[in-house]
Amino acid sequence: MRDLAGLDDRPAANVIPAMSETALAKVRALESLAASQPQQEIDTAHLFHAGLYARTIRIPAGVMITGALIKIPTVLIVSGDVVIYLDGEARELHGYHVFAASAGRKQAFVALADTDLTMLFPTAAKTIEAAERAFTDETDLLVSRRDTSFNTVTVTED
Template structure:
C-alpha cells in the first residue's frame, strides 16, 4: 500500500487526482451501484462560525465512493480504512486530519466502523447550498437520494 504525504510520520495531505484516477473511481462506483447491495450512510451536518462540517459513518466492511470534490477541504478520518488516492490504495489507521485538495473523487473501504468529516469555510446557510459549493455532482449525493437506499 502507498502512503499519503507525511509530516512527522502521520499522513497530512490528499492531493488532487488525475482524470484517469477519477475515472477509475467512477468505474468502481458504477460497478458497485449495479452489483452490490446499497447501504444507507446517514450524513450529519453542522454550520458554525462560517464553517460547514459534513460527517458520515461507514460501517465496517462497507465501501463508499464520494462525489468529485471541487474545493479544498479538511478531511478528518477516525477509524481504520483503505482509501483510493492518486497512485493507488492507502491504509489509514486511527485518527487523521488531512489537507484534502480540490479535484478528488475517492473510494473508501471501512475495515472498522470509520467516521469521515469534511470541513470547509462557507457562506452557505443550508445543506443544499453547501453541497452545490463542494461538488457539481450534488444531485447524486445520498442526501438527495432518499429512496435509493432503503433503511
C-alpha cells in the first residue's frame, strides 16, 4: 500500500484518474461481498449553492464503503485517515486532500479514523434526486436513497 502523504506538491498526486475495467470489477466484487453484511447508516449532507452541488459523508473509523460509479468529473475532498482503492492500488491518505477526480471511477474506502468525503460539481439541479442522477446511473446504491432521514439539505438563493 502506498502512502500519498506529502505528495500534494506534485500535480499528479492531486488527480484521481478513471479506473480500468479490471479495477472497477474488483470494486464491484467487494461491493457484492459487503452487501451481505450489516450496513452502517451514514449521514449525507447536501448543499446547493452558486450553481454547485456538494455532497458530504462521514465514514466512521473502521467502516468500509464502496461508492457508486461516478460518470462525470468532480472535485473530491478527503479529510481524515483512510485507505482508498484507486485504479488497481490501495493507498493511505492522512489529513486533508483536494483532488480533481475523473469520470469513470468507483472507489472503495476504509476509514482508519473518522473521515469526511466531500464531492462537488457544477449543476443546474435543485433537488437531491436530480443531482444524484447527474453524477451516477447507480442511484440505487447511494446511502442517501436507502433512508432519507439521514439526509440534511441546504439550498441557498445564490
